[in-house]
Amino acid sequence: MKTFVATLKGSLAASTVGTVFAVLRALMQAVVDDGVIPANPCLRVPLPRVEARVVEPLPTRSVLALADAITPRYCLAVWFGYGLGLREGEALGVTEDRVEFLKRRVRIEKQAQRSTLVELKTKA
Numbered sequence: 001m002k003t004f005v006a007t008l009k010g011s012l013a014a015s016t017v018g019t020v021f022a023v024l025r026a027l028m029q030a031v032v033d034d035g036v037i038p039a040n041p042c043l044r045v046p047l048p049r050v051e052a053r054v055v056e057p058l059p060t061r062s063v064l065a066l067a068d069a070i071t072p073r074y075c076l077a078v079w080f081g082y083g084l085g086l087r088e089g090e091a092l093g094v095t096e097d098r099v100e101f102l103k104r105r106v107r108i109e110k111q112a113q114r115s116t117l118v119e120l121k122t123k124a
Contacts, residue, residue: 001045014048093117
């Protein structure tokens with residue numbers, strides 16, 4: 001398992017290695033629970049440390065330049081991304097009925113994927 005983790009570390013981010021290994025660990029525990037193997041080989045395997053990411057927001061002048069340069073049809077998506085912290089798909093998924101002007105609120109319930117509005121991946 002240590003060799004497997006080392007192989008993953010060569011091509012994946014530390015957080016992705018942790019996610020992949022968590023699935024493998026759960027799978028192996030199910031095999032132990034079913035009595036197929038006596039012990040989980042994924043126990044006590046050191047994983048790479050996940051470094052905290054520092055997010056640097058774009059300077060206002062860069063956002064202004066982006067809003068000026070983008071196709072007018074998508075300009076509002078730039079401001080939603082900047083002002084509300086939305087990802088591209090979330091910004092493009094906002095429809096008029098989800099903007100509550102008087103309450104100063106925008107409900108993010110759909111996202112755009114491949115020219116289609118789809119449900120969000122998680123409730124968060």
